[in-house]
Amino acid sequence: MCKKLTFLFLLICFTLIAKAQIRITDPGKVAERQAENRANQKVNQSIDKGFDKVEEGIGSLFKKKDKKVKQETSSGKTEKQDSAPNTNENNTTESQTVASAPASTAKPTLKSYSKFDFIPGEKVVAVEDFSQDAVGDFPAKWNTNSAGEVVTIDGTEGKWLMLGPEGVFYPEFVTKLPENFTLEFNLATTSDFSFYSGVIRTIFAEVADPGKNFSIWNGYDGYKEKGLEVGLHPKDAGGSQGIATFNVFGGPAESIMKNQKSIPAFHVPDHNVVKVSIWRQKSRLRLYVDDFKVWDLPKAFNLATNYNFIAFSNQGYSIETDRYFISNFRLAVGAPDTRNKLITEGKFSTTGILFDVNSATIKPESYGVLKDIANVLTENATVKVKVIGHTDSDGDDAGNLTLSKKRSESVKEALAKDFGIDKSRLETDGKGESVPVSPNTSAEGKANNRRVEFIKL
Known part of the structure; x- marks a missing residue:
């Protein structure tokens, strides 16, 4: 009986993974991860019932075809870009792929970005492409109160950090944010991402001891600190509109400013890989998703706040196989002149x-x-x-x-x-x-x- 239950559980896990177009090479690890995630996630009763229905319909989910995994090799030593593929010591691209991006649409051109007025900071001070981390590991220069691992996504370049269940993901190498800076990163989701899963929040805050207290930004406890957050959530395949959220916090239980806006640039499953660009000029905040300017707010950052902390906060997934991914983190400081x-x-x-x-x-x-x-x-x-x-x-x-x-x-x-x-x-x-x-x-x-x-x- 025990063996039958174990087999059924593994079969359910593989089914859910196939639905999200994720392929992982170690089935034992999958079962362990999915069991832990489901036990820890705070989902409501209706979502649990939906999950049970998915389990009952095991056979039908295998009809979906996986995308072919691309295996690339480098032709020699080449100049590395911020989004270049990562190679191992034998000079071949790592071929373990755990997720698939959708087929890309027509490549954008300079003309198509004619309304894009983002200008990066003068000096690059932090770059994170996870090239130093092994696929399957949590990145060495980050911290979290959740779980995550470095992965590759079929159809994209380089490595990504796959964000696990509800939690905070904190780059420990960022310790100071001046009055003028820009932050850029790529954001992706699994191709069947549910609208009922939470937003991914990018947080800028003043934290007394980031290494000790970063996890308070997991949820509403973040109101105890000074800072701001911008959140993004894609439009799902069912037609729900993608949204961006914005909050400024002034201290204990104080929300100074909040806003929400529809975004047209982040659509699952046909366009679930986007570039996010954030630009601070003293108190001013500009946010872009690809070439779309979401906000241009003149009084977002508080000049009296000592921003020393950046983090990504995932508010939880309603579906086990939903995942956010981030890559090509690039922080630059200084006002271009x-x-x-x-x-x-x-x-x-x-x-x-x-x-x-x-x-x-x-x-x-x-x-x-x-x-x-x-x-x-x-x-x-x-x-x-x-x-x-x-x-x-x-x-x-x-x-x-x-x-x-x-x-x-x-x-x-x-x-x-x-x-x-x-x-x-x-x-x-x-x-x-x-x-x-x-x-x-x-x-x-x-x-x-x-x-x-x-x-x-």
């Missing part, structure tokens, strides 16, 4: 113009930076500049030099084609890896070295 630095100081450098991996194709999220530069050049019609591309030290010298030159040409073409800047005002050059501004010994250093420089002539 294109006009003053280019015109007055004669030199402006930015890490905000991004390119596809080992390519000169400009990513569409670079639109805000390019527009800012173009505006300065338009307002100063006699100014000519030299555009210089730079890379990090990954890859061979000659290849990086060629790539940097091609990237500077791409920037010139974009400024001319998309912003009307006369090409005669733009010269180009590339320095490859030869002029680093930071040591190429960390992800943050490499991110700062991958830059485009503008020199006034």
Whole structure:
């Protein structure tokens, strides 16, 4: 009897995993994880009944076909980007895939991002792509009062942190947030994510002892601290509207400001991988999901609050196989000052113009930076500049030099084609890896070295 019950439980687990298009290679681990999750989750009675009905319909769920797992290999040492695939010591991409992203829609272009005015901070201070962590482990530089593990998602690049049941996920390497900073990260969900599962909250707060007290942001106890949070929840396959939520907390049981807004850019299952961009300028908060500006709030951050803490808080899943994933965490500080630095100081450098991996194709999220530069050049019609591309030290010298030159040409073409800047005002050059501004010994250093420089002539 015991063996039959064990077999039935394993079969139920595999069924639920198939429904969410998740494939895990260790069935024993799956059973253990699912048993723990279901025991710990605080779900209501109606959800439990729905779960029981799913268990009764085991056979029908196997009709859904899994997506084919892609196995990629690298062709040698190449320049690493923030979203580049991760390779192991044998120089092959890790092939263990635990989730599948949906087929992507048409690739966005610079033109499609014409309303995107996000400009990253001046200096990259924290990058997290989980490249140093093994698939299946919880990342070494993070803490949690829940559970989670590093995974790969079929159809996407690099590694992701899969967030477990209700809890807080805290990057211990972020200890200070100045008056001007930007935070970017990729957010994904399983492809059958339920609208009844909770939102994923990004929290900025003042915490007396983050290592000890981070878990209070698990729920309403967070009201005891000063801070703010933005929450996101996708539109589900049943047609429910995706939402964004916003709360500012001023101390014990005090909610100063709250808001909720529909978002069109986060739809399951056809578009459940998005980029989130958050921009603080003193008290001002801007939030973007892909190219859609969710909020531009002038009085969100409290200038008297000492923000020293970032965390992601998952309020719980109503369906066992629902999961949130985050990747490519990038924190930059400083207020960009294109006009003053280019015109007055004669030199402006930015890490905000991004390119596809080992390519000169400009990513569409670079639109805000390019527009800012173009505006300065338009307002100063006699100014000519030299555009210089730079890379990090990954890859061979000659290849990086060629790539940097091609990237500077791409920037010139974009400024001319998309912003009307006369090409005669733009010269180009590339320095490859030869002029680093930071040591190429960390992800943050490499991110700062991958830059485009503008020199006034």
